[in-house]
Amino acid sequence: MEDVTGLLDPVWGAVRQEVVGLGLSGARVLRVLDAEGHPVAFVKLVDERARHLVDDLAAEAARLAWLGRLGVPVPEVLGTGVDEGESWLATRALPGRPASDSWPAGERNAVVDLLAGAARELHATPVDEAPFDRSASTVLVEARARAASGLVDRSWAIAGKRGPAARTVLGKLEGAVAALGDGRLVVSHGDFCLPNVLVAGSDAAFVDVGRAGLADPHSDLADMVRSLRSPMNPQFGPASADRFLDAYGRDGIDPERLRLHDLLESFFWPVPEALTPEN
Template sequence: MPADPLHLPDSLRRTLPAARWERVTLGKSGAGVWRSTKYVVKVQGRGGSPVSTLLQERERLRWFAGRLPAPQVVGYEVTTGHEYLAMTRVPGIPMSDPDATLHPQRVVDLLARALRELHALPIRDCPFRMTLDVTLRLAREQVEAGTVDEADFDEERRGRTAVSVFNELARTRPDAEDLVVTHGDPCLPNLIVSGEHVEGLIDLGRAGIADRHADLALAWRSVRDILDEGWAERLLDLYGRDLVDRGKIGYFMLLDELF
């Protein structure tokens, strides 16, 4: 990954105005992120991950335009070693920001509302599939390539191997999927808020048609870790308990260990 400062390819330097770029360290997307007052640039090594390339994120951002609030694509470029994605900066702060988490009721209310609106989009219109046949294949490729960070497993799975996690996923795969349009990684840093509104969804490289619990599991875990378990349970109440399968919450948290 290029070191600070940000060095843009010529095509993007012609597209973006001259600006002072600040490195963003929040998040675990696998890409380097820089921002100015109006724009964000993500940089990712080519061939680094089959799970979420910046080209995939560009296509998803274009699809979300006019459907839900998200950054607008400004430019995309590929060099010998890297991908670059330039987009507009969403005004506001991440839900994980200390100023946001001072108001946990507002955070979980806005998160539940955003997930319900996202999951209500017609799946017939969405060209991206992240169903289990896709994600389990990707997970297996990650395991076989040795790219899973076993040291980053959740506490309840510390000491396990990626192979054992994958074998459990294969053995306990749900019989059916409750398919909706999903974000793919709706943790609190990936929703930008301002006051009483969600201004934008970011890091959409894994968005697509999947079981709604792929989102609910990661949102529940993020709220539990940043706020507490009581607020995580409140999130499920606000989303709609009749739609929640606790077994699937656990399954998709397990699946995320391999990404």
């Protein structure tokens, strides 16, 4: 699809678009602007032939609607559909900057504290309905399937990870889930990393929530600690990760569960679309 501005209601004043990027998953993301150059929406598009990407897009739309009903700060869904062989999801643009931006040194601690507060508030969200089970035992079923398909080994090879094959590591993961159990289940982002949190003053909002659901809060904490320590975010680092855990509250954190969710997440590293079994 060349022009996505026509997908939006004229009330949004969309006049032009620009490419945000092409993710490893194969989804295209476009930013839609009004006549003054202000972002009004984002449109994510995936090829209809890539069924798993279409399913991921539908999952994100459903979770945005669910989180919105719970009062969680996420983008409003403006529309979904299929056009010219591509499935699309349009969401309202939210104010703020990704937490992964290059913040001045004097502002970084405040950003980390805001992330911890946003995580605490998300995990304290009252739940009336729970349509999305992301407990460790449920996600483990998906991890087994990915390991059996070869996706995990491919993703590890692309990332330069050395060590035993995924099927060998899977035994360790299964043992950890059996020993620790699912734990306390809360509303979880599912991919709580720096680029997926928008910071606007003292407020935070969440994007890319396609894996949101009820999960052990340690899954989100492990994601953010890994993101803060990542070489991709050199403005932060190990000290910021420690500050994040301190600000969240160490009393409620189990290091063993952090390690479990780090290991579980490694089974879901992305694989470029061209290398997936469907192609």
